[in-house]
Amino acid sequence: TNKNCPVDKKSDLRRVVYVYSDDLIAVCDQLPKVQCRARMVHSLISAYDLSRCMRCVSPRPAREDEVTLFHSSDYVDCLKRLSAIEDDEKYDEEAEEFGLSYDCPAYPGVFEHACVLAGATMTAATCLMSDLCDVAVNWCGGWHHAKRHEASGFCYFNDIVLGILKLRQKYERVLYVDLDLHHGDGVEDAFCATNKVMTVSFHKYSPGFFPGTGRLTDTGMGTGRYYSVNVPLKDGITDAQFVSVFTRVMELARVSYAPGVLVCQCGADGLTGDPMEAFNLTPSAHSQCLQYLLSWNIPLLLVGGGGYNFANTARCWTVLTSVVTGQQLRSEIPEHEAFTEYGPDFELELQAGNKINRNTNEYIEGILQQVKENLSHVS
Numbered sequence: 561t562n563k564n565c566p567v568d569k570k571s572d573l574r575r576v577v578y579v580y581s582d583d584l585i586a587v588c589d590q591l592p593k594v595q596c597r598a599r600m601v602h603s604l605i606s607a608y609d610l611s612r613c614m615r616c617v618s619p620r621p622a623r624e625d626e627v628t629l630f631h632s633s634d635y636v637d638c639l640k641r642l643s644a645i646e647d648d649e650k651y652d653e654e655a656e657e658f659g660l661s662y663d664c665p666a667y668p669g670v671f672e673h674a675c676v677l678a679g680a681t682m683t684a685a686t687c688l689m690s691d692l693c694d695v696a697v698n699w700c701g702g703w704h705h706a707k708r709h710e711a712s713g714f715c716y717f718n719d720i721v722l723g724i725l726k727l728r729q730k731y732e733r734v735l736y737v738d739l740d741l742h743h744g745d746g747v748e749d750a751f752c753a754t755n756k757v758m759t760v761s762f763h764k765y766s767p768g769f770f771p772g773t774g775r776l777t778d779t780g781m782g783t784g785r786y787y788s789v790n791v792p793l794k795d796g797i798t799d800a801q802f803v804s805v806f807t808r809v810m811e812l813a814r815v816s817y818a819p820g821v822l823v824c825q826c827g828a829d830g831l832t833g834d835p836m837e838a839f840n841l842t843p844s845a846h847s848q849c850l851q852y853l854l855s856w857n858i859p860l861l862l863v864g865g866g867g868y869n870f871a872n873t874a875r876c877w878t879v880l881t882s883v884v885t886g887q888q889l890r891s892e893i894p895e896h897e898a899f900t901e902y903g904p905d906f907e908l909e910l911q912a913g914n915k916i917n918r919n920t921n922e923y924i925e926g927i928l929q930q931v932k933e934n935l936s937h938v939s
């Protein structure tokens with residue numbers, strides 16, 4: 561609750577729901593590619609005392625009949641079957657068909673874990689719909705690659721699609737925006753043939769770079785044509801350039817689509833220092849993008865996503881949490897259980913990366929022209 565939550569004058573008090581439970585953190589921390597990240601994120605948010613400015617809501621796992629609102633029962637049944645196998649030595653060719661191998665290994669209990677992660681974003685959506693809050697946050701969500709019929713890119717169930725389907729029970733038009741370094745292909749695929757959900761993805765697009773989709777000319781199909789927007793970027797983009805292309809594209813989307821609710825995936829693998837080593841972004845870029853979205857004053861659902869430098873991901877999502885709660889944060893990382901992870905500077909801010917920027921202004925202007933052309937068809 562917002563008691564004893566000092567709000568800095570410039571921002572009105574925004575009602576924020578923070579979806580959290582020890583079980584949710586424990587489950588998220590067992591995901592093979594982001595082990596122990598969720599605990600770091602939550603403990604930094606707590607160290608800055610931000611939880612006192614939010615209403616903390618404990619999530620419930622998604623039921624199987626809710627998960628099959630998007631995923632096929634064949635895929636769900638296979639994940640459930642493999643999840644119950646204790647010895648993960650047994651090779652299973654059916655697993656291959658459903659993407660359950662390599663990047664998405666089926667480990668014991670993975671089915672229950674995937675239901676918890678999906679349920680957390682659905683819980684956030686439900687809070688938003690019941691007018692309990694203006695912003696709902698689930699940093700353990702954002703698994704944007706999961707497809708109807710298969711796991712992909714470390715994602716088992718697509719919590720974002722399930723959350724959007726929930727929001728669609730109340731809102732006529734949902735606008736999804738994806739800040740992750742990678743194309744939000746699973747969410748785009750789910751809604752590529754409908755105009756009830758507009759998806760906008762900003763991502764690195766380069767030969768051989770995962771998942772390989774998200775071209776500028778991919779705009780959706782049928783009644784969904786022009787309602788999928790892709791902004792393919794190259795290595796080395798800076799904060800200023802990212803914020804500029806983001807605000808210009810999102811303004812075009814807002815004016816043409818006039819959404820009733822916003823869903824934003826805040827993947828942090830585009831930050832400088834991430835093992836993906838692609839963009840030169842700092843949390844300041846995401847913070848400015850979020851402040852722009854908040855200026856729309858429509859309900860907002862925030863979820864996490866990628867981010868493999870865990871200290872930098874925790875820095876980013878803590879900054880974003882402070883933006884929605886209207887708190888100023890001091891630069892010194894507070895003493896807390898993971899303090900040593902924030903060396904050698906122990907500061908909240910990151911220095912921008914200095915990779916060569918392959919995004920010329922001409923390239924960016926060309927993207928904006930094409931996006932403008934595409935969105936001129938959206939009524």
Ligand SMILES: CN(c1ccc(C(=O)NO)cc1)S(=O)(=O)c1ccc(-c2ccccn2)s1
Nearest residue numbers: 663713714740742770827829835836866867
């Ligand atoms: C499966 N891949 C994905 C999928 C999804 C993501 C992601 O973050 N999506 O948002 C990243 C990589 S992948 O083939 O590019 C990689 C697997 C492992 C990778 C890796 C591992 C360590 C350091 C750098 N890269 S990249």
Ligand SMILES: [Zn+2]
Nearest residue numbers: 740742829866
């Ligand atoms: Zn990513």
